[in-house]
Amino acid sequence: MTEEVNIPGYDIPPEMEGQVTITALDKIYNWSRRNSIWPMMFGLACCGIEMICAATSRYDFSRFGMEVMRPSPRQSDLMIVSGTVTKKMIPQIVRLYNQMPEPKYVLAMGACASGGGPFKEGYSVVDGVDKFIPVDVYVPGCPPTPQALIHGLITLQKKIDKQSIKNVRWYSKDPVEPIPIPLLGPDLMDPRDYALIKQYGTEKLAEDQQVPAAEEA
Amino acid sequence: MADMYGKGLLKGLGVTIKHFMDTYLEDIRWLSRGKHRYYTAEGIDSRKSFDTSGIFTVQYPEERLPVPEEFRFIPFLIYEVNEDGETQDRCTSCGICAKVCPPQCIWIERTSDPDTGRPVPEPEEFYIDIDICMNCGLCAEFCPFDAIKMDHDYEISVYNRLEKNIFNKERLSRPVSYYASIRPTNYAREEAARAEAEAAKAAKKAAREKRSKSGK
């Protein structure tokens, strides 16, 4: 048991080995962090109801210091993406994610948020919220029961336990760029894909023009 | 408002106080009977029962709410283990589960005999994309060989879905004893039905043999 605790879960550079301060600090830092994750009050679909259930008396995730569900992204640490993410909704979700202060975590709850779920084949569903924002924990299930969600939250706590002040994103010297917000065009457009979209459009047009020509011939 | 005396408010507060007091009364009641309300199966049962009062919380993960037998999460495949320790899949890769699956999250690769090229009743590979699966249980309901059933294990959160969330045959397979342990009534019923069907088949065969013999 003691050994397990002493393994921080990342590679310690040789010159840092034996320096206890950072690990001790990490432990305190992670301990306080993991026990006060404030989720954003933000339900998308069916899973949102199970998320509320996890907050109500039978499952009660306030036992993990998570009872303070904030409707405002500015005050929350964890975004539980609970339900199907549609193309019409993803710009708002990315915006909310950008508005959350660091350190921030994302938990994809249920099959839909993870990978599109049963609605993946549809025309207005995003096939996984991780196509746009980084996800820390995926909770499978359709919908995951409240206990499964709490298991996911415990999994997130374990991830937090392994973080170190030294290499976390929010203390790095390089500024963390906000994620570009996708736009709604004829379909969902990710600003990072613009060049690709343009190329695709040109190619498709050429193809479309070729087909009738071939037919006429 | 003329009737605004606060009487209704007080009445409402009475209800909340009752709920508050109930938690202590219930604990005292259990103590006086010398029983433990928390961290015991009996205690969890009482919190599930129709006359529950007091604290309603189940302290997951220390306590776990027992799931009913019919509970369904992700499907799994059953294999039989015979006396020599050899395993045999129940699945014959007939494809009914893949055909009935509403979001079409099941992929089955049928085995063919390397010599004759004919299909062998065993899947070469069996995939379920659990990021699509809707846990509806239709595959288990319509499997004619009782080879695919719904699992009770819901603690399967992961950090990386791309690596982990397409379950292959290895990840899906469970021994028949596991199935018998999570769904005892269903298992007993199916085994009885199978035994009956086999007996009927044997009887039929015997009758046919008898007839053919007498015919000669």
Next chain:
Amino acid sequence: MSEEVLVEEKTELEERFPEISRDDRKGYEGFIVPTEKLVEFASVLRDEFGYDFLSSVTGVDYLPEDRMEVVYHAYQTTGGPGLFYKVQVDRDDPVVPSLTPVFPGANLQEREAWDLMGIRFEDHPNLKRVLLWEGFEGHPLRKDWREPFYEGDGKPFKSRWPGGEVIRAEDSNPFNKNVDYPGGFDPEQWTPANETAVYAGVGRLDHAVSETALSNDQIIVNLGPQHPSTHGVFRMVVRLEGETVVALEPVMGYLHRNHEKIGERNTYLMNIPFTDRLDYFNSMSNNFGYVLAVEKLMGVKPPERAEYIRVMMAELTRIVNHLTAIGFLLNDLGAFFTPLLYAFKERELILDIFEAVSGSRMMCNYYRFAGVARDLPEGVFEQVKNLVLHRLSGQVDDLDTFLTDNEIVRARTMGIGVLTAEEAIAHSAVGPVLRASGVPYDVRRADPYGIYDRFEFDVAVRYHGDIYDRYLIRLDEIRQSIRILEQVIQDIPDGPIQEGKPQYQVRVPAGEAYGRVEGPKGELGFYVVSNGKPNPWRYHVRAPSFINLSALDVMCKNYKIADVVSILGSIDIVLGETDR
């Protein structure tokens, strides 16, 4: 109403309108009305024949015949069977006169038909996309429209078996995402269709007079789509004069999951678990409505025991729904979480029953064609019995004492968000919203389905049409549900729970059917058109939460912005059903 009267009525209608003809395709019913006569026909039907309730408006794309059809389902609020009428238009340029002047409730449904099928409704006051966004390419419910992850017209797909090589659909898409663009599209040239269209609905603010901009008191406020009071991802654009609402427009589609498009690709059986995810509080009653529609087409009926189990589950789910609706309404009023916690406690106990019976707490997938999935497991009947006979009514009384006389609740809800009976009917409002306005219309009584004609219960009705009555009527309905459940417990027979062998591929004869049930949120209808193939040709859901929203504007006008939140709470919408 007897069949004879209906026949008489039909002849009378035909005499009155010689232009109309009976729909004599096999398995179809109703009238085919020429487009130019539609508005007149509908208003005569409403004013002289009493068909004052327009339940559903939807389009059907008959691609092989190269035409579009708009189907109207009309009913009488006094009860009885419905009268269906249709208009047929050219597929290339479908234009139909709008029925909004006669039935304002057609507003959102016509917009939906425009959005998804491309049928243009002339003289519609606000014809723009409702579930998708302005600028979206194409009308997805047209049969020749294909999505990026298109794999085949009907399930099961060939690639799954026997040579099933697993692949994630996005891996074969050039963008690694569920997207596709038209040929020649250049994103840099694209001017995003900004929110102009949305704001046009509430009237534009005139900012041209910049010098005196401050004197203009009217402002436009957006609520949602991420807002704790909107019960999900719903958005309201409100135009305010001070704090008073001048105009309001609901904006939805943030949870549009293509239920109907996927439903038309699914086999009939596959649709049952998808209906679970419509109104995710009440999967049982969603199942009920859908299997009723398909059973009508198939001409089958479940055995006795299954009928009783169906009613039992449908009534339990009504209790669940009304408890949570009350809880959330109180949340919206500012009683943060305590009433909701009490409501959810009872809900959990009922969900335990659903979980034991069907295997899942919320997504029950329990009803089957001509039966139910499985019999009640051992001990569940006792559980239901104990809960109904010994717990629920006491808990409802507790809730009653807790909230009904509370002065704050009364002050915040009495006389707020009033909807009169006439307005409610005209806007096709259903369920508790309609009945709280003084119209005792309940499908269980007006047009009984299943075995509801056997039970003794009262149709709850209240007359003020405000939030308070919409709260009270939910308590009334819980009590009536408990009454029905008591009778079910007493009378439930033993026997089989499935007629015939359970099949995964059912044979459904060609034709159309409209199955409707009184869901907890109101009349839930399923319109299914079959062409004899394993997949439905058209599958449409008449969603009560969606159509109830067409009255939101009327309810909120001239009340304060703070009331908008609680008025929305009192309608009790669920976004899975609103957006489908």
